[in-house]
Amino acid sequence: MIQIGAYNRLKIARRTDHGMYLTDGQDEVLLPRKFIPEGIGEGEQLRVFVTTDSEDRPIATTQRPKAVVGEFATMQAKMVGAHGAFMDWGLDKDLLVPFAEQFRAIEEGAWYVVRVELDTKTNRVFGSTRLGKYLKGDVRNLSEGQEVSLLVTDVVPEGARVVVDSAYFGMVFPDELHERLRIGESRRGYIKRIREDGGIALTLSPMGYQGAVDESPRIVERLRREGGFMAIGDKSPPEDIRREFGLSKATFKKALGHLMKSGRIEQTFHGIRLKENGNGKP
Template sequence: MIEIGTTQTLRAARATQHGMFLENAEGDDVLLPRKFVPEGLEEGQEVEVFVYTDSEDWPIATTQRPFVERDQFALLQVKEVSGLGAWLDMGLDKDLLVPFSEQDKRLETGKYYPVYVYVDPETDRMVASARLRRHLDTEAVTVAEGEEVELFITGPSDLGVKAIINGKHEGLIFESDIFRPIHAGDRLKGYVKKVREDRKIDLSLQPEGYAKVEPNAEQILEALRKADGFLPLHDKSDPELIRQQLHMSKKTFKKAIGGLYKQGLIALSDSGIRLK
């Protein structure tokens, strides 16, 4: 059976007036409508397509590239709201439904929302859910403190910014650990700062301890190069000024310039730091 909701490579099996039927290795087939058949595609050749269901729930292939596939999180825009729910733009001719039962609050036309996309096992249709925690593992934590992880930013909270970790867990980046602008929908590299007894996970955008000096030291060097070799920042500079110019804490800044100074790469003065 051809899997719904994924991009896959299939073989052109036979041409018809409606398009080209494609087959997988098991001989299951799906129609690629004529308007999507690449010029020159012949029987026996392979083509990469995305498979979903049409308005009559028949599997259909397209060479269009969706913004998201099944079992993934994404930030998508609401195109319209109907009696069934909210319809999201996912980059295809057909929009993606978020049923009212999968909405924490009513989604509004024109706005963007983080959602989880999956295939309904009863209907075999792709649908989306704005109730993200339903689709996360809140029982078994599969990450450890200090581990590098992939983050999908879902939006602000009272304490900072929430993120999905490796597509499995929810975590929080505290406001005090954010040194550059981040927005819902961003996909970032992050680090597990702490796993709490209640299985809540604290996150950071930088590794803890000395490991974070090196990338930040390079960031300072790059800023110096762009500023003709001088930055009016030093160990007595206002922390907010350092945050605004370099997107890092004062503590991290001081560790980084200390390392650069020991390596003989910069000179320190009361007025700032200078490339040697």
């Protein structure tokens, strides 16, 4: 069965004036002439994306959408019409986000994180910015300290809202935002805390001793760029440490301890210094 809103590997069945008909052995779908690769003929296979045309008929394309059904992607609103907002998702036919599927009113030219979905009654592919409908509330499979993927969906005074592992909503609070995040940005993060209500608080910095050890080469590299010395140490204010290294004070202190124990740096009253003439090697 040909899947709408997904990639399909289909065989070329026949050629017509309008293009080539592709088949999975049961159903057929038209690949318009402008998308036919040069030198390909009947009986060969093609990987195509299948969507619907303006008359809701299945249609194949060799263009690559930013996301398929069930995925998220960052898209720009090209225009707002009578039925909703039309988003640029990489195909000639724009993706409609109906008004009923908008978390807040979409503005032309702005960027949004969009979930691609399929209306199984009409076989129409549509978009939604009401992301919570498609995310899980059960967080029992998650654990504190776990490394996860983050997709930034909104940046507000309370912090950055993110989709966690394409399945959960989470929040990076201001005390963990040591750099500016952008809507649509993908990052690696770590689960800092899971609240009783299922809310997920995240950090961008690795957690625990091993996480601090993994950050230590970055401290050494920064010291090299600064000529081997920086006027900062484990007694410095947390905001100074976060500004300079993007780390919490606790993680920074663990990383310094590891570097001092390995003989790569020394800490003085005035700051931290690379040992061995600044090469950072034990």
